[in-house]
Amino acid sequence: MKVDILVAEIGSTTTVINGFVGIGSSCPKFIGQGQAPTTVLEGDVNIGLKNAIENMRKNINTDEITYDKLFATSSAAGGLKMTVHGLVYDMTARAAKEAALGAGANIHMVTAGKLRRTDLKKIKEIKPNIILIAGGVDYGERDTAIYNAELIADLGVDAPVIYAGNIENQEEIKLIFEETNNKLYIVENVYPKIDELNIEPTRKVIQDVFEEHITHAPGMKKVHEMVNGSIVPTPGAVMLSSKLLYESIGDLVTFDVGGATTDVHSVTEGSEEVNRILISPEPKAKRTVEGDLGVYVNMRNIVELIGKENIMSSLGMDGESLDEFLDNHKPIPETNQEKDFVELLTKEAAKISLKRHSGIFRDLYSSSGKKKVAEGKDLTNVKYIVGTGGALTRLPNRLNIIKDILESGKGNEMFPNKDCKV
Structure with a gap:
């Protein structure tokens, strides 16, 4: 055919x-x-x-x-290992982190302010595939990004470097890295003004670097020669698909429960009511990745969160049978019992991931009294939930899993409405 x-x-x-x-x-x-x-x-x-x-x-x-x-x-190839280094965590460091996650990278380290000896030691241990340096709004603070760039240049880590900070530093950064083996990418500032995010240019460069890195997976070079166009990082492809779907149907959240990680992507500007009390800006398109929540590679992490007693009760097993069952866990479930087990894992992974992705309402107290504020990503305007990945596209009870997740909030989370279409 x-x-x-x-x-x-x-x-x-x-x-x-x-x-x-x-x-x-x-x-x-x-x-x-x-x-x-x-x-x-x-x-x-x-x-x-x-x-x-x-x-x-x-x-x-x-x-x-x-x-x-x-x-x-x-x-x-194990994803794209990144370290991110900014000035203030809630500003430039966070903006750089959002850009990296949205591009499909796996962030192993985020620092704010000047790098310390312990930070440099950790960077060398991580052996990142790419290093992202940010810091300072345009025409604002300059010294921290330059200081960090000089230390990273002297570190001898063989990884490309993206500079996405204060544009006044661009020529200085070029001079710092011109004698090193690090390939340097200069892009627009991820945080050009207070409360303004500009993450798309950095996302694009990260995905370009990913394509070079992904050829290191065994046999991937041959696949690269077979395909038309680029090999896109899977999380980046899910984000791109979510953004395209948003243009047709509106605000949405996409759950991607995989064998190694669980990702949540949201494309929404939130409600006007919440935006008025939001503490700091959030990107319209946001991705969070939970590297500890996968239904195969990281299965035992989720088992610990659910509790073995609860799993034994749900599956009708004793302790010895469960231990043997876990030791023989397969990447693709075949029997009904295996599918029931993966459904338990999927529900827990997605529930925790949504909670970590979503913002919350909280009360601030001052001399003028109590004030309600919103912190994090507002999902209250979301109308559609999309499930992707093997678990949420193939398990028998996938629709019920998503519906149960939406009802798992305690009231202060900015979760999607329970009546969302799945």
Whole structure:
């Protein structure tokens, strides 16, 4: 069978392939999907990609699959390790962090102010794939970013550096790094004015660097030669899709529960009422990533959060049976009991992730009395919830999982309305 486009998502746990026909016509059509375990450990992700295409061939009951174009997203190289260094945490450091997360990076360190010896030691231990330096509004404070840049340049870490701080420092930063092996990217300030975020230029550069890094996954260079266009970081692709969907249907939240992480993406400006009492600005498009909440690689973290007693009660197991069950946990559940277990993990991971992503209402007390303020991302205007990732697209009770998550708030969270369409 000839298809117009195959789209591959080469994840940390699972490789998924989707086929489309009628692209460019008034009625494009999704024709089927296949999946297989990702084969990084086997030394070549192409094995998993071919297995996923073969699985799709069987699912749509055809003799063979040929295609015009192949597009790919991936997180199979372990993602993009980043460190972020700004001036004030709630301002430039936070803006830089939002840019990095929105691009699909995994942030391993965030610092505010001048770097210390312990910070430099940690940067060397992390061995980041990219370092982001920010600091100072345009034509504001200059010294901290220059000081940090000089220390990082002397560190000898072989990683590209993005400078996204005070534009007055740009020529100085170029001089600092001209004698180093660090590839330098100069972009617009992520925090050009007080309470103004400008994160899109930095996001774009981070994604460009990711494409260079992702070829290091075993066999990924071959995939890179096969695909049309860039290999996009999977979280970045989810964010891009969410933003495109927002243009058609309005405010939304996307849950992506994966084997290694759980990501939440939101595209909303929030309500006018909440914006009036918001302490600090939030990006319209925001991503948070929970690196400790994955239903396969980080499964045991979620087990600890739920509690083994609760899992034994839900699955009808004793302690010994549960331990054996956990030791043999598979990337793709097959039996009903395995699916029930992954549903428990998925619900807990998504519930915690939403709480960490969402803002809260709280009371401030001063000499003039009590004042209600909002802090963090306002999701109260959200009308749609999107589920993606293997867990929220394939588990039998996926819709109920999302509905239960929306009802898990205690009242002070700025959660989406319980009546959101899923």
